[in-house]
Amino acid sequence: MIEVLFFFEVVLAGMLAGTMYSLVALGFVLIYKASSTFNFAQGAMVFFAVLSFVGFMELGMPFALAFLVTVLLMVAVGYATERLVLGPLTGQNEDTLLMGTIGLAFVLQGLAQAVWGVEVRRLDLGIGDFPIPWVADNLGIFVSALDVAAGVVSAVLIVLLVLLFRFTKMGLGLRAVADDPGAAASIGIPLKTIMLMVWSAAGFVALVAGMMWGARAGVQFALVDLALKALPVLIIGGFSSIPGAIIGGLIIGVVEKTLEVYVGPSFGGGIEGWAPYVLAIFFLLWRPEGLFGEKIIRRV
Amino acid sequence: MTSKPILGPYSQGDILRLGAAMAVTFLVLPLIIQSDYWYSSILIPWLCLALAAIGQQFVMGYAGQLALGAAGFMAAGAFALYNIELRLPWMPFPLALFFSGLIAAALGVLFGLPSLRVRGIYLMVATLAAQFFIIWTIDKFGWFKNYDTSGIITAQDIVIFGHAFTSPLEMYLVVAAVVTVLTILAINMTRGSVGRNWMAVRDMDIAAESMGISLLRTKLQAFALSAFYCGVAGALFAFTYLKSLEPVAFDIKLSFQILFMVILGGLGTINGAFIGAGFILLFPVVLNTVGNAWFHGMIDATIISAIEQVVFGALIILFLIYEPLGMAKLWEKLRARTFGMSAVRPTVPADLAQKP
Structure with a gap:
């Protein structure tokens, strides 16, 4: 019984940790859906956003104001990216765009460190990273309050984004742009506005993800490497699917946690570092488009 | 001036340039540079990284496959050489280096x-x-580290024909010799059928396949050769530059640096690998020096x-x-502006060649 409960606990912790990967992956999906660009810089945006947020708080801003200013800053970053990076590269093949966003990632993470410094910051959201006493007492399962909060926040964000995509005029325009930018522009959909909205949304998601990660592991450069794990998440879930990002995150979270707990000790640990990527390889061989992605057909 | 090949794929200008580069590498530099700093901190790492960048060029610049694991294969080569030297001490160094490259190449095919x-x-x-799996393993x-617990393993001496190459100049000559041979091979391959198949696959893989080029063979060949070059580069990097073996030296940061060397140096060029490696290596040195000189360590x-x-x-x-x-x-x-020459070769990615 104890073992079963423990297994359940491990899976639950994995799922909740996985939602944090999902949050990063979500930003990726937003931009990919709208512009067919793999935004490698999403991880750097997470780091940039949360480091700026903590920096503004250190300057004496209250929580809400710092949050607002950081959101505005991320909108500015999105605007600058559109104008200075992706705009001039329009029409290039996707590998070139990807390399461009790798460049962008280094600019963002470098800038953040140059402005705010490199030391590890603590971020206190008022949610403890320890087991919720009530659940522990009554169900015998230890789940961290922060994990639960991250799960709830991701769920809310996902519902909001899905509603946005499905039921608003902007969402409709966005899907049109994703389908065929030329045709969308020719019927009067404001391409630039839509892209700015998407980048702002991605920036907002990045900030939320960064706050969750930062509260757990401290605001530090290692966040960029953690965010890299959103890539296998996307491969499993599919790059163009919001539910895919969530399911992919859950799968990665559960698999790496269970492997680490049950297999890890016999190898001295650290399986978490590569397990998501190797899992992604198996998915690539079995189902390259991901669980929820659209099949890609290439023609001569 | 058109460049007509006179020896294999080489034109007269190519041979002149290659000869000049070799003369500078093996005669001029050893004669004029006395300071060990230049050999051990600039020239040796530059040549090693350039070799890895050539490997990255094969797979990315020529075969058009976006790969980001060069440092993992470098680590494989480095530790392969360490273990061969440790367990098969009778094996001559060049052969051991070759086998290290082969082990990296096998991993390259796998991944x-x-x-x-x-x-x-x-x-x-x-x-x-x-990248992550090799370093973790x-x-x-x-066993790979010979159960060393200190964390830092000293690399063995390079011994060729009973002579130990230990001074910075000697090590530089070893590295330069290996890099020269592999560079000439690389030029031959990329200008020959191997490279042309890679480029065909890069520019349009489906079209290449329908022309009878085997994608399986061509892509795996690129990965194998790329990993071979990276493996040899990593082994030299560890044995002549770091002089120690530690997996953390080959983390993802190094993979990104090699990627940058190739992009900045110029995709689909061999000299771009050297230029890019030089830039990525030297720029931080220059920035540090300038930063210290202007701001006196305040930054x-x-x-x-x-x-x-x-x-x-x-x-x-x-x-x-x-x-x-x-x-x-x-x-x-x-x-071209200085000498009025133009040597445009069809080695660059088609969609990069046509500017927007």
Whole structure:
């Protein structure tokens, strides 16, 4: 019984940790859906956003104001990216765009460190990273309050984004742009506005993800490497699917946690570092488009 | 001046340039440079990294497969050489180096397999698996490190024909000899049928396949040769530059640096690998020196390295927008302007050659 409960606990912790990967992956999906660009810089945006947020708080801003200013800053970053990076590269093949966003990632993470410094910051959201006493007492399962909060926040964000995509005029325009930018522009959909909205949304998601990660592991450069794990998440879930990002995150979270707990000790640990990527390889061989992605057909 | 091949794929100008480069490498530099610093901190790492960058060129610049695991294969080569020297001490150094490259190449084929089905960012994730998995394996299985617990393993001496190459100049000559041979081979391959198949696959893989080029063979060949070059480069890097073996020296940061060397140097060029490696290696040195000279150590080293990241990132973006063929192309333009020569070869990616 104890073992079963423990297994359940491990899976639950994995799922909740996985939602944090999902949050990063979500930003990726937003931009990919709208512009067919793999935004490698999403991880750097997470780091940039949360480091700026903590920096503004250190300057004496209250929580809400710092949050607002950081959101505005991320909108500015999105605007600058559109104008200075992706705009001039329009029409290039996707590998070139990807390399461009790798460049962008280094600019963002470098800038953040140059402005705010490199030391590890603590971020206190008022949610403890320890087991919720009530659940522990009554169900015998230890789940961290922060994990639960991250799960709830991701769920809310996902519902909001899905509603946005499905039921608003902007969402409709966005899907049109994703389908065929030329045709969308020719019927009067404001391409630039839509892209700015998407980048702002991605920036907002990045900030939320960064706050969750930062509260757990401290605001530090290692966040960029953690965010890299959103890539296998996307491969499993599919790059163009919001539910895919969530399911992919859950799968990665559960698999790496269970492997680490049950297999890890016999190898001295650290399986978490590569397990998501190797899992992604198996998915690539079995189902390259991901669980929820659209099949890609290439023609001569 | 048109360049007509007179010896294999080499034109007269090529032979002259190659001869001049070799003369400078083996005669002029050893004669004029006395300081050990130049050999052990600039020339040796430059040549090693350039060799790894050539490997990255094969797979990315020529075969068009976006890979990001060069440092993993370098680590494989380095630890392979360490173990061969340790366990098979009778094996001559050149042969041991060759086998280290082969071991890395086998891993390259293994992790290149996904390239048969996917490309772009998908492939990048698959190669990231190589990066993380190889480093983890070396780190966690004591056998690879000969159960050393101190964390730092000293590399063995390089012994060829009973002579130990231990001074910086001697080590430089060993590295230069290996790099020269492999560079000439690389030029031969990329200008021959091997390279042309790679480029055909890069420019349009489906079209290449329907012309009878085997994708399986061509892509795996690129991965194997790329990993071979990276493996040899990693072994030399560990034995002549670091002089120790530690998996952390080959982390993902190094993979990114090699990627940057190739993009900034110029995709699909061999000299771009040398130019890119030189730039990525020297720029931080220059930035540090300038930073110290102007601000007298008032700027923290971490801030300088942050600025370095911004500059590299910005340069990547600028080059992709304004000169997708990188510094090698700039160099060629400069040469054309100075000497009135133009040597445009069909080695560059088709979609990069046509500017927007």
